[in-house]
Amino acid sequence: MQTAETKRNILVGLFIFFGLVIFIVGIFTLGGQQKSFVKSLRINAVFNDIGGLKPGNNVWFSGVKIGTVKTIKFYGRSQVEVNMSIEQSAQQYIRKDASAKLSSDGLIGNKIIVLFGGNPKMPEIEDGDILQVQKELSTDDIMKTFQQNNENLIGITTNFKKLSTDIVKGKGTAGALLADSSLAMSFRAIVNNLQKTTRTSAKLAGQLGVFTAKLNTKGGLADKVMTDTTVFNKLQATANQLQKTAGNASAITENLTKASNKLNSTDNAMGLLLNDAKTANQVKTTMGNLEQSSQKLNDDLEAVQHNFLLRGFFKKKEKAEAAAATTPKATTNE
Known part of the structure; x- marks a missing residue:
């Protein structure tokens, strides 16, 4: 009886000891996790x-x-x-x-x-x-953002569906290009023309490059004009002379203009003769009078020649003139 009771007490003591150990270890473990002892x-x-x-x-x-x-x-x-x-x-x-x-x-x-x-x-x-x-951002905010993105995506897909349907039906520019063969051919012709234009531009650029290279050739006219001071000075002198000539021509033109203006005015003799009818008539009358006077003078001289007092003088003069006229002819014949 005493032996069995002793064994029971020992077992209860061991159970209580191990229970206390486990309890203490658990307290320290939980305390360590919760930082209770820090x-x-x-x-x-x-x-x-x-x-x-x-x-x-x-x-x-x-x-x-x-x-x-x-x-x-x-x-x-x-x-x-x-x-x-x-x-x-x-x-x-x-x-x-x-x-x-x-x-x-x-x-x-x-x-x-x-x-x-x-x-x-x-x-x-x-x-x-x-x-x-x-x-x-809370979960609700994130879900709202997702919902809004889904709505935007649905709108995009709906618009794309409508756009693709219109293109298939030939609506709009893109649909017309895909459905209308004549328009597509025109577009292709435009592209070909653009390609030709591009090639032409490239060729023109090459020719311009060759031309500029020739201009830069040493000894050429462009090179001399740009680098040779003598040629430049000559060109400058020529330009100055042309400028002076242009100035002289302008002065001559101005003088001619002034002279023509003078001819159109009546403050000078020539202008008066050209523009004043009265003066012109007077000059014409004077010329007529002079012509009549010269005619009368000729008649008077003719009468003087037939005057018996001077007839011998004029005859001698005529003979002398006739002899002078025949003498060179005889010399020439010889």
């Missing part, structure tokens, strides 16, 4: 929507777990304040202007909070600080 500080962040975040979810910084979410409570009218426990060892990396953002642990994992350190020049965070919050 020095920490409390910081807060106020979110508009926490998207299912719960106490006990992790807080990450640069891919390292540095704390957990302790409490969640409403803040103001519709916001939520999240209290986080952060390891004190991470305090030196998180600054006053640090920010917090909601994220997920994997694609469909638990919600977590990700911290961004901020400007290194700012002081470190302290217990009780409130961090800035970065706005995150």
Whole structure:
């Protein structure tokens, strides 16, 4: 009896011992996961929507777990304040202007909070600080964006379907090009003409290149004009002479214009004769009088020749003139 009771007590003691060991190990394990035995500080962040975040979810910084979410409570009218426990060892990396953002642990994992350190020049965070919050697209926002993209895609495919149908039916320019053979032939002729024009332009460019090369040939006219100062000076002198000649011609033209203007005016003798009928008649009358006087003078001279006093003188003169006229002829005959 005593032996059986002793065995039972030993077994109960062993069971209780192992139970206490397991309990203590479990406490330390859970405490290690929850950072219960690590020095920490409390910081807060106020979110508009926490998207299912719960106490006990992790807080990450640069891919390292540095704390957990302790409490969640409403803040103001519709916001939520999240209290986080952060390891004190991470305090030196998180600054006053640090920010917090909601994220997920994997694609469909638990919600977590990700911290961004901020400007290194700012002081470190302290217990009780409130961090800035970065706005995150919620699942609803993402679904709305997907829905809008789907609607846009449906609209694009609908328009493309209508456009392709119109093209097949020959509507529009593209449809006419595909359906109307004559229009397609015209378009092909236009393309051929453009090709010919391109070839002609290339040929013309080559000819211009050859021509410019000839102009640049040493010893040519263009080269001499551009490089030989003597030829340039001669051309310049010729141009100056042409300019002077043009100036002289202009002066002559101006003088002729003045002379013609003088002939058209009555302030000079020639202009008076050409333009004044009275003066012209007077000159004509004077010329008539002179003609009559010369006729009378001839008659008087004829009468003088027949005068008996001077008849001998004129006869001697006639004989002398006749002898002078016949003497050269005799010499010539000899």
